[in-house]
Amino acid sequence: MRADWRTVRAFGITLVLALGFVAGWPNRIAKLVAPWPKPLAELALKLPALKESILAPFAPVAGRLGIYSEDWPLFAGTGGRRYRLWLEARGRGGRGFTLLYRAHDPDHRYFAGALEYRRILNIYNPHHDWISDAYPDFTTALARRIFREQRRFQEVRLRLEEVTILSEGRGYAPTGRFAYERLVRRAELER
Amino acid sequence: MIERWVAFWDRREAPHTLSLVRILVGVALFADLVQAAIFDVIPLVWGPPPLGSGYGQAADPAPLVVRVLGASAGTGTLLWALAVVSCALFTLGVFYRITSWVLVFAMVELAGCQPVGDSIDSLFRILMPVLAASGAGAVWSVDAWFRQRRGKPGLESVPAWPRYLLVVQLLWVYVSAGYQRDAKTWGPRGGFAAIGNVLGDPHFARFEPGSFAFLYPFTCVGTLLTMVFELSAPLYLVWLWLELNPGRGGRFGNVVRRARIRWIWLATGVALHSGIALSMKIGLFPFGILALYPAFVRPPELLAALAWARSRLEQRLRWRAA
Numbered sequence: 001m002r003a004d005w006r007t008v009r010a011f012g013i014t015l016v017l018a019l020g021f022v023a024g025w026p027n028r029i030a031k032l033v034a035p036w037p038k039p040l041a042e043l044a045l046k047l048p049a050l051k052e053s054i055l056a057p058f059a060p061v062a063g064r065l066g067i068y069s070e071d072w073p074l075f076a077g078t079g080g081r082r083y084r085l086w087l088e089a090r091g092r093g094g095r096g097f098t099l100l101y102r103a104h105d106p107d108h109r110y111f112a113g114a115l116e117y118r119r120i121l122n123i124y125n126p127h128h129d130w131i132s133d134a135y136p137d138f139t140t141a142l143a144r145r146i147f148r149e150q151r152r153f154q155e156v157r158l159r160l161e162e163v164t165i166l167s168e169g170r171g172y173a174p175t176g177r178f179a180y181e182r183l184v185r186r187a188e189l190e191r
Numbered sequence: 192m193i194e195r196w197v198a199f200w201d202r203r204e205a206p207h208t209l210s211l212v213r214i215l216v217g218v219a220l221f222a223d224l225v226q227a228a229i230f231d232v233i234p235l236v237w238g239p240p241p242l243g244s245g246y247g248q249a250a251d252p253a254p255l256v257v258r259v260l261g262a263s264a265g266t267g268t269l270l271w272a273l274a275v276v277s278c279a280l281f282t283l284g285v286f287y288r289i290t291s292w293v294l295v296f297a298m299v300e301l302a303g304c305q306p307v308g309d310s311i312d313s314l315f316r317i318l319m320p321v322l323a324a325s326g327a328g329a330v331w332s333v334d335a336w337f338r339q340r341r342g343k344p345g346l347e348s349v350p351a352w353p354r355y356l357l358v359v360q361l362l363w364v365y366v367s368a369g370y371q372r373d374a375k376t377w378g379p380r381g382g383f384a385a386i387g388n389v390l391g392d393p394h395f396a397r398f399e400p401g402s403f404a405f406l407y408p409f410t411c412v413g414t415l416l417t418m419v420f421e422l423s424a425p426l427y428l429v430w431l432w433l434e435l436n437p438g439r440g441g442r443f444g445n446v447v448r449r450a451r452i453r454w455i456w457l458a459t460g461v462a463l464h465s466g467i468a469l470s471m472k473i474g475l476f477p478f479g480i481l482a483l484y485p486a487f488v489r490p491p492e493l494l495a496a497l498a499w500a501r502s503r504l505e506q507r508l509r510w511r512a513a
Contacts, residue, residue, distance in 0.1 A: 010197040013352060017359065024367055032371065066299040066316040072367035074310055078376050079388035103393040104400065114230035118223075118474025122307050123236075123244055125394050132307040138244035141235050169387035169410055171401025189241070 019058055024070035025051045082172065083126050083160040083179070085115065089146055089153040097157055100146070111142075124180075126160060131180050143184035154186045200355075203348035205490035206329035207497075210284070212357065213327035215482035217282025220315065223475040224275050237267030237304045245304040254303030267304055273297045284332020291323035310364075311479040318360060318483070325353030357486035362424045364480075369421030376414075383414035395471045413466065420459045427456055427487075457487055 025047050026032055033041040055062075062068065087110065088097035100110035114120055123134045143156035159181040163172040227233050239248035239262040247254060248262040260266045274297035280290035298316055302308060326349025328334050335345060372378075376385040387410040391400040403410075430453035433444045440447065447453075461484065468477035485493065 006197050006201045009352075010200040013200050013356070014196075016356075020360075020363070024363060026367070026371055028371065064299070065295070065320060066302045067313070069313065070317075070363065070367070071371075072310060072364045073371040074364075074368040075385065075389065076368075076371050077373035078385045078392070079381075082392050082394070084393040104396070114232045114235070116472055117226055117230050117232060118309060118472075118476075119227065119236050119305070119307075120230075120232060121394060121472075121474075122309050134244040134246055134305065134307045137240035137246050138235070140241050141238070141243050144241065145235070163393060165388045165391045166401070167384065169390060169401065169404040169407035171391045171399070171404070172393055 020070045022051055022054050027071050028073060079165040082163050082165055084163050085124055086159050086161055088157045090155040091152045092154050139182040140184055144189055147186045156184045158182045200352045202351040204351040206326045206346060206349040208485050208488055208490045208493050209325050209327040209354055210331045211485040212483060213322060214282055217278055219475060219478040219482045221278045221282060224278060233268050233271050234264040237271060238264035247304045247306050254300045256300050270297060270300050274301055284328040284334050287328025287332060287334050295319045295323050311476040318357060321353045321356050354486050357483055361483055362427055365421040365424035377418055383411040385414045386410040390470055395473055397470050397472050417463055
């Protein structure tokens, strides 16, 4: 009986390791194999479909445990275009926006602890060319909170300024261009 | 061959290493969760739209708790509280077999409510069930204390396979991260600029970007070291094997053992993650990874280190008393 259990466990662990290895085949394979010789690259590009078909029977179990991948592209690319969050609000007069928070701006630190908390930062920090699905709801919920705390504001705006990382560790340079702009009006929320 | 494979996964060892991992992981996760309360963002992160950004609460199918209790900010808060309480009990080793699985459940459900997370969340979701299935609560825990008080013998050994899996997982994270790195910034073509660039990112830099430009050459060395460290991760198993088999590996094996390559590799990892924790505002990631590092240390090594530290401490206290 004991020998049987040992064998089942070893088999189970082997299966987990094998599936983990397959789940670790990189999702961004097209980018990785771009410089490869064409026949080899074409072969590698078949991997994602193969990976999906191998993992499909086990996906429901893994999904229940919140496990979706063994692919870890951590800090794969740095430098180039990065972003800086601006949080602004405007009162009834309709004049210019008041800057409440801006990343690395010691004079504008409204809600800074929360905005720099990693679970919030992940929501609004763009990853190359996309931003998280939670970003629109986040902006609405954040605006709702600001309206509750600051009766004078009628509009809240979140946007991400594109910045260029300077060479040789000299920091970044603002570009003056903004992306992912969201404007939330008090009237819309109270409707 | 198969019998040896089966026997390998059936090995047992002293529980101290896994228990240390339990405590460190628990402390790191607890601190991360409590920060959500300190910054008053629990409904903002896990509450359903339009009150929060937890769009998973409105998804179909919704997380189990949401299906039972309904989508609300209160459900998100309740789940967070469940995670905090179970994490505290997990860390202290109170009813470990139960509380560890409750923590696994809470973490999965929290991720269901707010699917946006970073790599450490994914890594913990993979490793927490392994820890829960392990004997990590066997020592340095309230359970062990109660067992002792009732006069029951302590657990001298627990299955070693959970620790082996933690090690394999960490090594794979490094390999996967290493070979996917963009050669433009992580390699010679980009002048090994990657770490210098990260320190200039306004969302992640802990200090004013550009304020350490005079250290730039060191960041280039750090980038190169990071790549060597990550891509050499599979070799850790070779260094370990050579250490465990003193007569093997010929002259090469002797050099590896004498130079303590395994320990140099581990020290590099600790330095790398400490550097990340010091210079970047990315929260749990470096602490969470470092919390898993004791898994690399074999229980006899850990116990020997603890015995050495205890004797040094006693020596100091004796000197002071004298």
